[in-house]
Amino acid sequence: MAIPEIQQTGSVIRISPEMDVPTTPRVRRLIDTAAFRRLARISQLGLVGLVYPGATHTRFEHSLGVYRNSLEFLKQLASDTAAPMVFSDHDASLFVVSGLLHDIGHWPFCHAIEDIRLVDFPKHEVLATRLLEHRELAELLRKDWDLDPAEVAAFLDPRSAREAATHTLEPILHRVSDSHAILRSMLSGPVDIDKLDYLERDSLHAGVPYGRNFDRNRLVHSLCVDQPRKRIAISEKGRTAAEMMVFARYVMFSEVYWHHAVRSATAMIQRAVFELRDSIDLVGSWLEMDEATMTESLVENSRGKPWENCILGLFGMRRSLYKRIAQFDRLVEPDLHSALARRPYQDIVSLSRALGESFSKQTGVAIGRDDVLIDAPPVKLEVQFDLRVRMRDGSFRNLVELSPVVQSLATEQFDALVKRVRVFVAPHLKDALRNVCVADRLRELIR
Numbered sequence: 001m002a003i004p005e006i007q008q009t010g011s012v013i014r015i016s017p018e019m020d021v022p023t024t025p026r027v028r029r030l031i032d033t034a035a036f037r038r039l040a041r042i043s044q045l046g047l048v049g050l051v052y053p054g055a056t057h058t059r060f061e062h063s064l065g066v067y068r069n070s071l072e073f074l075k076q077l078a079s080d081t082a083a084p085m086v087f088s089d090h091d092a093s094l095f096v097v098s099g100l101l102h103d104i105g106h107w108p109f110c111h112a113i114e115d116i117r118l119v120d121f122p123k124h125e126v127l128a129t130r131l132l133e134h135r136e137l138a139e140l141l142r143k144d145w146d147l148d149p150a151e152v153a154a155f156l157d158p159r160s161a162r163e164a165a166t167h168t169l170e171p172i173l174h175r176v177s178d179s180h181a182i183l184r185s186m187l188s189g190p191v192d193i194d195k196l197d198y199l200e201r202d203s204l205h206a207g208v209p210y211g212r213n214f215d216r217n218r219l220v221h222s223l224c225v226d227q228p229r230k231r232i233a234i235s236e237k238g239r240t241a242a243e244m245m246v247f248a249r250y251v252m253f254s255e256v257y258w259h260h261a262v263r264s265a266t267a268m269i270q271r272a273v274f275e276l277r278d279s280i281d282l283v284g285s286w287l288e289m290d291e292a293t294m295t296e297s298l299v300e301n302s303r304g305k306p307w308e309n310c311i312l313g314l315f316g317m318r319r320s321l322y323k324r325i326a327q328f329d330r331l332v333e334p335d336l337h338s339a340l341a342r343r344p345y346q347d348i349v350s351l352s353r354a355l356g357e358s359f360s361k362q363t364g365v366a367i368g369r370d371d372v373l374i375d376a377p378p379v380k381l382e383v384q385f386d387l388r389v390r391m392r393d394g395s396f397r398n399l400v401e402l403s404p405v406v407q408s409l410a411t412e413q414f415d416a417l418v419k420r421v422r423v424f425v426a427p428h429l430k431d432a433l434r435n436v437c438v439a440d441r442l443r444e445l446i447r
Contacts, residue, residue, distance in 0.1 A: 003092050005071055015061050017204050021068045026144035027100065031064075033140065035104055035131045039063060041290035045202060046109045047265040048256060050319060052206040055256075059103045065201055069193035070099030073186050073232075076223045082235070082390070085225045087179055093145050095183045098155050099193050104128045104137075108291040112266045113273050115378035116345035121277075125157035155184065178230050185231040190387040190410075191219065191242065192232075199248055202256065210251040214244035226388050226396055233388045233396060243405045246385055250409045253382075253418045264321045264424045267375040268310040272298065274349060275307045275370070307370045309426065322373055322424035326438035330416035333439055339446050340421045341377040348374050351445055355423070358441045359433055371426040377419035385410030 004010065010024040023031070030036060040060035048055045074092055077085040087095070105128025114123055131137060132149040141147045186192055196216060203211025222238020225231075234242055256262070279301065289297075295315045302311040313320035328337045340348070356372035359365070385406055388396040400406050423438050 003089050003096065005096055006074060006092065008071075013064060015064055016057070016201065019065065019068065021064045022071065026140070027067070029140055029144060030097070030100060030137070033136050035134065035137055036060070036063070036101070038288075038290055039103060039106070041292065042106060042108055043291060044198070045206070045257075046112065046291075047269065047314070048202075048206065048259075048262050050265050050314065050321070051259055051261045052208070052256065055202065055206040057201060057205045059106055062197055062201055063100055063103050065197035066102060066193050067096065067100040069196050070096045070186075072220055073193055073223060076220055077225060080224050082394075083225060083227070085182070087183065090146070091177075091179050091183060094147060094151065094155055094180075095187070097141065097145055097147060097152055098187055101128070101132070101137075101152065102156060102187065102194060104131050107289055108294040109269055112269055115380070116270050116274060117379060118274065118277050118345075125159075128156060129153040155180065156187075181230040182225055182232065189232055190385045191223070191234065191245070195245075195249070196220070199245070199252060203248075203252060206256050208252075208256060210255060211248050213251075214248045215241040216245075219245060224390050226390070228396065229388065231388075233390055234399075235390045236392060239389055239399065239402065242387065242399060243403050246403075246406050246410045250414065250418065253414075258418055258420070260324050260327065260422060261321055263375045263422055264324065264373075265314055267373040267422075267424055268314055268322055269298075270345070271349070271352075271370055271373055272302060272307045272310045274345065275305065276301055306368060310370065313427075320427055323427055323430040324422055325425055325430065325433055325436070326423040327420045328422075328439070329420045330413070336439060336442055336446075337416070337421050340374065340442075341415070341419070342379045342381075343376060344379075348376055351442070354445050355438075355441055358445065359436055362436060362441075363432055365429065365432045367429065368426070371429055373424045375422045375424065377415055377421070381415050384414075 004024045005022065005027060008022040010022060010027070012020040012022050014020055037060070040058050042059045043049060043055075044057050044059050044062045045052075045055045074087065074095065077087075103124075105124040105126070107124060107127065110124045113121065132141070132153050138149045141149050141152060188194065196219070199211035199214075200216065201211075203209065219234070219238050219241035222234040222236075222241065224233050224235050226233035276298070298311050299315055302308045309320070310322075313322070328334075328340075330337050340351075352372050352374045353369050355374065356367040356369065359372065360367040385400065387399045389399050389402060390396055400410070423442075425433055
């Protein structure tokens with residue numbers, strides 16, 4: 001691999017935590033495009049910043065960290081003494097560019113809004129495909145990197161690329177080499193360049209230790225290729241580091257991403273956007289939106305509406321999050337958790353309103369149609385930890401078979417235990433509904 005980024009002959013950009021990101025002129029030109037600069041105005045964790053005030057880092061910073069990881073991964077595989085893997089310059093360029101641009105289609109709060117699966121709301125991967133076709137990015141990819149924008153889009157997300165496929169893209173989608181399969185597992189897999197950055201970076205900015213409590217360097221230096229499956233793997237020396245990464249991910253979801261107050265904020269923005277879906281052309285301007293413009297649009301279009309309190313509680317002068325009155329997981333009320341998890345969002349909204357009516361009848365308290373919110377695990381499951389370990393004799397075994405930690409924390413139990421069902425109510429209702437039996441009311445409604 002002779003690409004200049006691997007040689008690290010250019011200047012550096014300093015990002016947290018005391019990390020130098022090597023750049024070259026062609027990398028700088030990509031970073032300076034309008035599409036990439038937009039990421040500097042979109043926070044990485046969105047609503048998490050309402051609970052962890054330091055978590056205001058951007059997708060711009062994260063993307064630079066992922067790009068840096070892509071170089072580390074390539075160098076490690078090339079130096080593997082047992083079975084070195086050296087990619088062509090074209091494939092190395094494709095992987096490095098994809099790492100840098102992997103979040104190019106993100107729009108503000110998109111993960112929370114994508115989880116409710118509204119019709120005609122495009123996924124961020126589809127928007128990435130459209131952005132890559134814009135003149136500025138497309139010209140740089142062709143001129144500086146000798147890459148077809150459609151090839152980058154297909155590498156980033158084959159399914160979304162097919163949804164936006166043109167006649168020029170079809171041949172690329174059908175041309176998947178073994179090296180592309182390996183590289184793609186390094187972009188999105190159990191141990192990938194994205195996870196290794198966001199766990200550490202999110203933990204650092206949130207002010208918690210959880211996402212940094214694993215030996216990142218040891219894990220990277222254990223990376224190897226599982227040739228039979230054409231995927232990334234680890235050698236035995238990285239096993240403990242991988243186990244600790246699984247635990248770090250588990251705790252980050254439990255204590256940060258699915259913290260009850262973060263999920264309250266998530267439920268509030270989901271309900272507001274659901275109600276606004278037919279009255280505002282958010283989709284038409286998503287490619288140009290940053291966090292400030294989207295927040296302004298949500299506030300303006302919620303004025304005088306029943307869900308205005310949701311939006312003002314998030315983005316108004318005073319933070320006012322809905323209050324938790326009940327929560328369930330697979331250990332506490334497993335039947336209710338199973339009945340509500342991965343249910344279509346329209347059903348969740350209907351149940352929330354019916355639950356509010358039931359509370360009102362029971363207590364005699366007036367409850368608005370958007371005063372009760374149910375937050376349930378979305379349809380999409382988290383990626384399971386399907387990783388193999390190269391043993392000393394050269395054979396491969398599944399990490400889940402070798403590790404009770406991985407077996408417990410990175411299988412179906414992850415979504416069942418970390419992602420709880422929660423019921424939130426408007427702040428002024430918490431005391432009035434303190435003694436209602438939420439579980440009984442829900443059972444009656446679900447029957």
